[in-house]
Amino acid sequence: MGLRSRLGRARDAWSSHLATVRASEMVDERTWQELGDALILADIGVSTADELLSEVRQRVGREGVDDVDGVLDILKSVLVDRLGGADRSLALGGQPSVWLFVGVNGVGKTTTIGKLGGREAAAGRHVVFAAGDTFRAAAADQLSMWADRAGSPMVSGAEGADPSSVIFDAVEHAAARGAELVLADTAGRVHTRSNLMDELAKVRRVAEKGSGTVTETLLVIDATTGQNGLTQARQFAEVAAVTGIVLTKLDGSARGGIVVAVQEDLGIPVKLVGVGEGADDLVEFDPVDFVDALFAADVTA
Amino acid sequence: MFESLSSRFEGVLKRIRGKGRLGPEDVEEFLGELRVALLEADVHLSVVRDFQDRIRERAVGVEVSGALNPGQQVVKIVLEELTGVLGGETHRLTYASRPPTVVLLAGLQGSGKTTTAAKLARWFKAQGRNPMLIGADLQRPAAVEQLRTLAARIDVPVFSEATDPVSVARAGLAEARSLGRDVVICDTAGRLAIDDDLMAEVADVAAVLEPHHTLLVIDAMIGQDAVNTAEAFHARLSLDAVVLTKLDGDARGGAALSVKEVVGRPIAFASTGEALEDFEPFHPDRLASRILGMGDVETLIEKAEETFDQAEAEAAAQRLMDGTFTLDDFLEQLKALRKMGPLSNVMGMVPGMAQQMKGVETEVDERRIDRIEGIIHSMTPGERTDPDVIDGSRRARIAAGSGTQPNEINQLVRQFREMRKMMKQMGGSGGPGRRGRKAKGGKGRKGGGGRTTARGPAPIDKKKGLSLPGLGDPAGGGFGGLDLPGGGPTDRM
Structure with a gap:
């Protein structure tokens, strides 16, 4: 099931905001202002919104579009163009491959690993879970419940143990048993804590000390995240060579527009989207569906 | 922040x-x-x-x-x-005339409810209360385990059972009564504001608990959705106040403004770090001055008082402001500051520091501080008083003694000079030490500007005015700072 059908139950076609834009036949300054507002309310950010709209204005002028629907279509296609074209596949090829999950506290790293592990195991891959969050109380317990559901082994250490060594052990465990994939959890950390960011850089290095290769480092970002998301992405990319974004909690009223700026500024594509708490509520990112949902209205179930 | x-x-x-x-x-x-x-x-x-x-x-x-x-x-x-x-004033949690005082926590997934529950329990304990926690998050795997682990650290009992949130709340409240606990804090599962079923469920939990304080836990990093979330929770639960979490990052936390404005409920507590003690009552006046780059003098002074004694604090602040402090003082400062918690938190509280430190040294890294301590320890008393005497051979000796590189010593000395110069300038324009100490004075000086704080009015030197170090030019040129006559703008704070 794709993002569109997943969000279908939560989102209607157009928000009331854009409904007023659409109700007016003429494209005037008010139209542009309301489009700008819609973008800002989706957390796309002022500067990205301004950039987008100036590009849309140019195209509208060039193409001689004079109806509101036409303008909206151009805005959507500009957004889709900007998000499109990226490689969103999750790379394998290591012996084993390690997918490392990083992000600030509470974004949904453990839950994402749980869902993804279930999916990969169901696809016939031999998966090992690495409980690299040794800081948060009971984080390993949480992950082990997901590992059990997936029928996959989990390697963990004591609370407060060195996360690098836990992940290293998991990689060796996987290598010894011929498992192809290690899904490595890490503790949530605020990107301004340089000691914790150094720790993460070490985790990334040590994960490749043995036989494994880190083929994906996925930054998990919560859809409610505001403009700070860009700073987060920049900092995590710097220390851990982030290869993709997982956008979680997109089934709520938040739009996750900050990922537009993240992909624009840092060239890091969104690869997966979390749309619920269930085991299969993790779907591939689809730019067209995402852009549609960006402007859709919430419908209370 | x-x-x-x-x-x-x-x-x-x-x-x-x-x-x-x-x-x-x-x-x-x-x-x-x-x-x-x-x-x-x-x-x-x-x-x-x-x-x-x-x-x-x-x-x-x-x-x-x-x-x-x-x-x-x-x-x-x-x-x-x-x-x-x-919000004009600090929100205070009142206690029920017939205990237990019941606190209900609600919010989105990942906003930090479970950690907040434990932090709040710790805070109540520090106030001399006997809190009990109820773990009603039966949704997230191991959420109750997490709460139990945190509660064990602060020796607070937890009630939970594998039934349903409403039953857990009911039984938990009964348990608290029978144990004679005077405060009950109930953790709940994270839920989306648009999820009708789960919103109805938390309303049912609230109906059973009849909480005295219903707190919405909100992440400081949240964007425009803060308003939707706060409105939806407020409509269901009739919120009393908000807890703002993860303020230790660099998120600007505009949600604090939005939520207050839209639902009209104040921020009661702010969470500023991962440790259970990184949690304090929220002071809106302080935050407003902080937004304007004035620094959070009161919090800094309070923290300092908690950690080392007042006289020591005053003397150190005085030397700091006079620009006469030595590397020995610097070392003492580092040690004292470290006792106060993560340095990045402390630095943000010094007026204008965020701005002033921009070109100097913004990265406050605990491990680098270790190296700096090592370098200073390897210096002679003479070198610590007057670092200018350090030449090539002394530098090599210090480097060998501290296991560092000579250029690190150069860097430290250079930064030390910069900092001394900067502190002197800030001292000259009425920096934190002065204002902070006067804030203890209690009574306003006649004719001075009135900066009314939670601790009573604090006088402002009329000649120098209330300088906003981040706004004014510390060297005194141009605008220089705000000269506030009696009844100045900060009266309301």
Whole structure:
């Protein structure tokens, strides 16, 4: 099931905001202002919104579009163009491959690993879970419940143990048993804590000390995240060579527009989207569906 | 926190503060910049508009009046409005006349409810209460385990059972009564504001608990959705206050403004770190001054008092402000500061520090501090008093002694000089030490400006005025700082 059908139950076609834009036949300054507002309310950010709209204005002028629907279509296609074209596949090829999950506290790293592990195991891959969050109380317990559901082994250490060594052990465990994939959890950390960011850089290095290769480092970002998301992405990319974004909690009223700026500024594509708490509520990112949902209205179930 | 909003404000205000009279176009330019600044800080669009309107109304046509020039008056207006939006006073949790006092926590997934529950329990314990926790998050795997682990660290009992949240709440409350606990804190599962079933469920939990305080836990990093979330939870639960978490990051936390403005409920507590003690009552007045780059003097002083004694603090602050401190003092400062918690938290509280430190040293890394300590320990007393005597051979000796590189010693000495110079300038314009100590004085000096704090009015040296180190030019040129006559703008804070 794709993002569109997943969000279908939560989102209607157009928000009331854009409904007023659409109700007016003429494209005037008010139209542009309301489009700008819609973008800002989706957390796309002022500067990205301004950039987008100036590009849309140019195209509208060039193409001689004079109806509101036409303008909206151009805005959507500009957004889709900007998000499109990226490689969103999750790379394998290591012996084993390690997918490392990083992000600030509470974004949904453990839950994402749980869902993804279930999916990969169901696809016939031999998966090992690495409980690299040794800081948060009971984080390993949480992950082990997901590992059990997936029928996959989990390697963990004591609370407060060195996360690098836990992940290293998991990689060796996987290598010894011929498992192809290690899904490595890490503790949530605020990107301004340089000691914790150094720790993460070490985790990334040590994960490749043995036989494994880190083929994906996925930054998990919560859809409610505001403009700070860009700073987060920049900092995590710097220390851990982030290869993709997982956008979680997109089934709520938040739009996750900050990922537009993240992909624009840092060239890091969104690869997966979390749309619920269930085991299969993790779907591939689809730019067209995402852009549609960006402007859709919430419908209370 | 809020550094970026501060610096943005400073840039805008710098441009208009020297003007003798503000035309509508000056005000509009200012409002435009203010809009971008607030939106980048994640303040909700509608709140930004209201904020702009209120300032426009008051700022257009402002003329020189008394000691304040128009630019200064706009500063005053912004400060007043900001304080107004954030809430005029600190929210206090009252206790029920018939215990237990019941606190219900609700919020989105990942906002930090479970950690907040434990932090709140620790806080109540420190107030001399006997809290009990109820783990009603049966949704997230191991959430109750997490709560139990945290509660064990602070020796607080937890009630939970594998039934359903409403039953857990009911049984938990009965348990608290039978155990004679006087405060009950109930953790709940994270839920989306648009999930009708789960929102109904938390309302059922609230109906059973009849909480005295219903707190919405909100992540400081949240964007425009803060308003939807707060409104939806408020509609269901009739919130009493908000807890703002993860303020230790660099998120600008505009949600604090939005939530207060839209649901009219104050922020009661702020969480500023991962440790259970990184949690404190929220002071809106302090946050408003912080947004404007004035620094959070009161919090700094309070923290300092908790950690080392007042006399020591005063003496150290005095030397710091006089610019006569040595590397030995610096070492002492580092040790004292480290006792106060993560350095990045402390630095943010020093007025203007966020700004001043920009070009100097913004990265406060605990491990680097270890190296700095090592370097200073390897110096002779003479070198510590006057680092200028350090030449090539001394440098090599110190490097060998501390296991560092000679260029690190150069760097330290250079930064030390910079810092001494900067502190001296700040001291000269009425920096934190002075104001902080006077804040203890209690009574305002006659004729001085009135900076009324939670601890009583604190006088401001009239000659020097209330300098906003981030706003004013520390060297004293140009605007120099706000000269506030009696009854100045900070009265409301």
